[in-house]
Amino acid sequence: MAGNREKIIEGARRLMNREGSSATGTTRMAEALEISPGNLYYHFKSREEIVARIYERLEATFREGLVAGTGDGITPERFADFYIVAIGIAWDYRFFFASQTDLLAADDALARRHRELQAWSLNALEEIVALLEKQGTALLPKARGEAARLRKSIALNTWLLWISWISFVKVEKAESDLVRGDMARGAVQMFDLFSPWLDTEFEKAARKILNSELERMDAVA
Amino acid sequence: MAGNREKIIEGARRLMNREGSSATGTTRMAEALEISPGNLYYHFKSREEIVARIYERLEATFREGLVAGTGDGITPERFADFYIVAIGIAWDYRFFFASQTDLLAADDALARRHRELQAWSLNALEEIVALLEKQGTALLPKARGEAARLRKSIALNTWLLWISWISFVKVEKAESDLVRGDMARGAVQMFDLFSPWLDTEFEKAARKILNSELERMDAVA
């Protein structure tokens, strides 16, 4: 009853992560999954649709990770978790970040969808900064308009680091294979972007949690 | 005597910028240049080679722009010029930044080459920061090891912003066409990354020059 649908989505994601989106045709997917190309097209009307279904998971995980559990204010644990979630997604869907432009150019609906996610995310990140200010754990310069400008800048830079980290590491490690641990520096780099404005105690606590989480992840993967 | 060689390199760059690398096959190149596919293969042994020749220009322009004219110290003019050069390249070779990973995955020699450029560039950027410190126009926190860490961080963030800006703007402007003016915000975003550590007078002067240069560029293009 379940059929191969789930297996295909998950297998395609894995394969594209390993070999890159453009190197992963429907034939190779079917081959790697040990099913026939025909079977693949029974479950999905096109390759595009497979990518779209994978993207939906990326999007859902990301939105959830950015929104959940900030109602009672942001603890150092919660703050560190933002970065953990972010780099987890960048790793789990690295094929997408590596081929963003081509994937979006090939599918208008996907492009619109990602455009909305980007806009939404920049807002959400700004709100997180604002929330940290409100609860006194972040202090931005109060000069006229400066705080608002800086909030936007932190949000945008965090986003840009997030989307580019995979490309950067792939260049750096051209010959050897990427491992999950390569993401850790990216998380720290994103964290560092914000840390100058954080309350010292809060910053210390959050960094400690982030570092131990990253080590834990590395040990598992 | 000159033949079509130059015309092909320049035409391929233009076409790939407009339609994206993966959408620009050798057939389409020949068509757009109004020459035959055969002629194209007389001048270049493969599509890869065309891309490699284009990349060489990107690389040369970039290295030159990052190194030239710092012997007598860095003036606000020279400092602003770094960003002008950087975004000029990001614009002129935007096809490369948009499809980096796929292009490098398809050509090992190119991947190695770009890997060296990335490493070299991070060093060069660090040196620029150090130079600004030495001449007293940048002030980084002196706490043990902090300055070195921050120099590296500024260099890396600047690089990451540079390589990701095009992807970001392409998502934002999904339906309409990109224009050169879309790059201006990227330059400012990169500049902002460094500005908190700059001497106030120097920062003001450099920002003013940067802004007027960006306006000038926009008016021309």
Place this chain on the structure above:
DNA sequence: GTCTATAAGCAGATAGAC
């Protein structure tokens, strides 16, 4: 629900005429 077989199209690249 899964298979085999294959169509249709486009890519990169080459041979050989002019």
Place this chain on the structure above:
DNA sequence: GTCTATCTGCTTATAGAC
């Protein structure tokens, strides 16, 4: 130096058997 014509190999996707 440039052309026409063409080959090979790949891709996405479909038709129809089981």
